[in-house]
Amino acid sequence: MSDVFKALADPTRRQVLERLKAGPKSAGELADGFPVSKPTMSAHFAVLREAGLVTTERQGKSLIYHLNVSVLEEALLGFAGLFGLGSDTPKGDPQ
Amino acid sequence: MSDVFKALADPTRRQVLERLKAGPKSAGELADGFPVSKPTMSAHFAVLREAGLVTTERQGKSLIYHLNVSVLEEALLGFAGLFGLGSDTPKGDPQ
């Protein structure tokens, strides 16, 4: 849980996830356009991977990154739920 | 937005927010029971304050902390919404 929020705390990493929403992409495509080096992007990918937010699959020379929506959902909505946010079934409020 | 997720990335700070859900509390009450020093807790409070997640109000000798749910909601549900999570009105999906 901490790992997910830590991953989301960086704007570059959030943008990567948003890009991935449109579909799987290679590390190269994913890194393209960001104003930092490839190794730096690779480090960001590693953070996302360790948080479980993305998975990888090799395809020839490329590594394809996939978004793992369920981890994102569990963290965001799970925590929001503790505060009665975002759901019709509040957890903590009796009646 | 980054500030909110950065604040949420620490388990102590998440617990503080959860405690605050039950109602406003003084810094002392809030710090009570955590296995770290008061100054350390004070630093955590500052992070939460700067993220806009809590507000303070002086009451005599005590500083009373209030949870600001709307900031939490905007960050969690706002970002979740980008991925079509947690709402019946998905933003990015045509049809």
Next chain:
DNA sequence: TAGACAATTAGCTAGTTATCGAATTGTCGT
């Protein structure tokens, strides 16, 4: 105003994070 109490700020250390260029690993085509 002096003492007591609540909380923060100051100053420090240890560990982590973001960033880079250079070197390495893995895979494909020839």
Next chain:
DNA sequence: ACGACAATTCGATAACTAGCTAATTGTCTA
């Protein structure tokens, strides 16, 4: 097996974070 390409790992540095004790600020009460 070799050269080219995709991506990561290595090694270094600068900036940040969490934690502590000690000192300071602000407020109340006697």
